[in-house]
Amino acid sequence: MCMQCALPMSRLKVQLSYFYGPQGVKYLCIPAADSPSQNLTRHFKESIKFIHECRLRGEGCLVHCLAGVSRSVTLVIAYIMTVTDFGWEDALHTVRAGRSCANPNLGFQRQLQEFEKHEVHQYRQWLKEEYGESPLRDAEEAKNILVMFFLHSHCRNSEVLGLSQKTVRYLKFLKYHKATEFRLVLPKRKAT
Secondary structure, three states, rough: OOOEOOOOOOEEEEEEEEOOOHHHHHHHHEEOOOOOOOOHHHHHHHHHHHHHHHOOOOEEEEEEEEOOOOOOHHHHHHHHHOOOOHHEEEHHHHHHHOOOOOOOOOOHHHHHHHHHHHHHHHHHHHHHHHHHHOOHHHHHHHHHHHHHHHHHHHHHHHHHHOOOHHHHHHHHHHHHHHHOOOOOOOOOOOOO
């Protein structure tokens, strides 16, 4: 994939763009259908590199596709998995905290599961070797977002999730004290 200038978006592309001062906007366009058979994994490395370089420069990065539900979300989840210790489900919940409609199709979910099992550790190592220690506080920020999302979305329904009131009180305590040194394990999502 090459970086491209502003291209009209069609339904079959994911576009990542970042703004860099008066020079304009830089784009990375990835041709990808929103189909379970589409291989997005092959675009993870270039997408992660693009997003990470943008963030290291302190610039904003917009990742979008036609609806912002499946393809772009999948790329952002892969990035979050790479810069944190999150698995794909925790990364998805983190994205859903800001975009509730986030829902990768089943094929993309399977690709994220495979990425988590077989590749994410190598990607984390590659990112560290390529860019050194990150000055960004991604893990801490992602954990805070995840806790806030969980508390906002689920605490009223703790019985449905099978959480004890003690667990809910503990999560509220963590929220109040802004604790970040823990790993929240959410219940497995049932396959539909």
